[in-house]
Amino acid sequence: MKAAVITFPGSNRDGDVAKALKQAGATVAHIWHADTELPAGTDLVVLPGGFSYGDYLRTGAIAGRANIMDATRAHAERGGYVLGICNGFQIVCEAGLLPGILMRNADLKFVCKRQHLTVERTDTPYTNAYTKGQVIDVCIAHGEGNYIADTETLARLEGEGLVAFRYADAQGRVTAAANPNGSQNNIAGIYSPKLNVLGLMPHPENLIDSLTGGIDGRGMFASLMSGKRAA
Numbered sequence: 001m002k003a004a005v006i007t008f009p010g011s012n013r014d015g016d017v018a019k020a021l022k023q024a025g026a027t028v029a030h031i032w033h034a035d036t037e038l039p040a041g042t043d044l045v046v047l048p049g050g051f052s053y054g055d056y057l058r059t060g061a062i063a064g065r066a067n068i069m070d071a072t073r074a075h076a077e078r079g080g081y082v083l084g085i086c087n088g089f090q091i092v093c094e095a096g097l098l099p100g101i102l103m104r105n106a107d108l109k110f111v112c113k114r115q116h117l118t119v120e121r122t123d124t125p126y127t128n129a130y131t132k133g134q135v136i137d138v139c140i141a142h143g144e145g146n147y148i149a150d151t152e153t154l155a156r157l158e159g160e161g162l163v164a165f166r167y168a169d170a171q172g173r174v175t176a177a178a179n180p181n182g183s184q185n186n187i188a189g190i191y192s193p194k195l196n197v198l199g200l201m202p203h204p205e206n207l208i209d210s211l212t213g214g215i216d217g218r219g220m221f222a223s224l225m226s227g228k229r230a231a
């Protein structure tokens, strides 16, 4: 699989996600946000975590309008994979690739901690290596992870099975107490209708080594490499 990791001014997890992709067997090109084209044969575009443009205006708002986002949108329209992690999720929402928006965390505090998630479905290109009902232990680090969409959009996401992950406790219970940022329905990540675009706030790329915290993030990259599409 050929991946293109986009770097914006203020990105800081581009190296981490490149490492996770290479560990899983992908080849990785590093692309600057001002570029207008993706390398030929790109399968996956990754918008990494960080603080693009210092989170000014609204987080992701400036990066969402970067040159490379036109090529990224065209790639997604062709059915190509686009993965937005944390600031990348904020950017894909701002770019119109996914609906809704990430607001300031409900308590207005930056949250940096371990967090359990439910894997809502395992028949997608991003989650086929996980087992049905699996609860994964990853980490979160954000100030603006409070996912909000209008009532109609939220009903569509739920009705069409487009919620990818939810914040949960260690037993997989999706409760208000396990919600770190106030997101509606404990939503931690969502898919596009064709399941080729995924945006999520947690950082699977930082859970790929048992020496540094665990390996529950590996499943996402292994899923992509397996080449299995949605059922």
Ligand SMILES: NC(=O)CC[C@H](N)C(=O)O
Binding pocket: 048, 049, 050, 051, 052, 055, 059, 085, 086, 087, 088, 141, 142, 143, 144, 145
């Ligand atoms: N780790 C990150 O990507 C941070 C995301 C974002 N800039 C925030 O604080 O909400």
